[in-house]
Amino acid sequence: MRIYLAGPEVFLPDPLAAGAAKKAICAKHGMVGVFPLDAPAPMPSGPPDWRRIHAANEAHIQGCDVLVANLTPFRGLAADPGTVFELGYMRGLGRPVFGYTHVPHDYRTRVGEARHDGAAWRDAEGLEVEDFGLAENLMLEGAIAASGGVLLRAEDGLGWQDLTLFEACVMAVRRKLVGEL
Template sequence: MRIYLAGPEVFLPDALAIGAAKKALCALHGWEGVFPMDPPTLSPSGEMDWRRIHAANELLLRGCDALVANLTPFRGVGADPGTVFELGFLRALGRPVHGYTHDPRPHRARAPEARLVQGVWEDAQGLRVEDHGLSENLMLEGAIRAGGGVMLRAEAALDWRDLSLFTRCLTEIARV
């Protein structure tokens, strides 16, 4: 099984080392981990710009059987938007998607300005804030669970480079 390893780790200075470590952990289960920075089998032509990066990642996604996404909040209260796209892309192809987050807080608790107004949580602009006790937006956790996927939340905050929850996610996937 080829598993796409989605997540904002691609922005770390040691991204390739993190990708290699995740791929090695997949190999322990007999799976092939595919990191977003891996070159696709059929590489898109043209100058290496954002369009080519996007095309290469879609090619990688199409060649995978499943996805494991690091949904730890990235530059805000929610998951990295690129990771979210990749999760939705594979789910739309009917392939299993799984996720984990290093942030133990529920989604609502990550909006510090949220306040309870007449029984509804709102942000500073008066927009509703989800309060379902989930670790991420309901559409993401819904997509994972609807396809029988695994979704894990850390019990205590973890560093970006900590692979313990990723390892546990792989173990849970193997079990189901």
């Protein structure tokens, strides 16, 4: 089973080490991890710019059986938009998606200035804020649930390098899709 390792780890100071650590966990559980910075075969042709990176990542996703996404808020209140796209793309292919987040608080709580106006929670600009007790936008959690996946949430905040929930997610993939050996 090939797992696409979606998440903002590509932006860490040593992304290749982060990818290698995740791939080692996948191998430990009898699966193959595919990190976004791995060179796909065949490598998309064209200039080595953002379009080639996009094409390579889509090729990786198409070549995988399942996706595990790090949905920890990145540079703001919510998950990395590239990771969100990858999750949706895999779901659009009809394949299972799983996720985890290192932040224990639900989305509405993370919108710090949200106030209840008697009918709904609203942010500082008066826009409604989802209040379903979910870790992320309902479309992400809905996609994960509809595909048979799970979203794991930390009980306490975890750092970017912590792989505890990632490994738990890989184990959930194995239980749900591969079965125990």
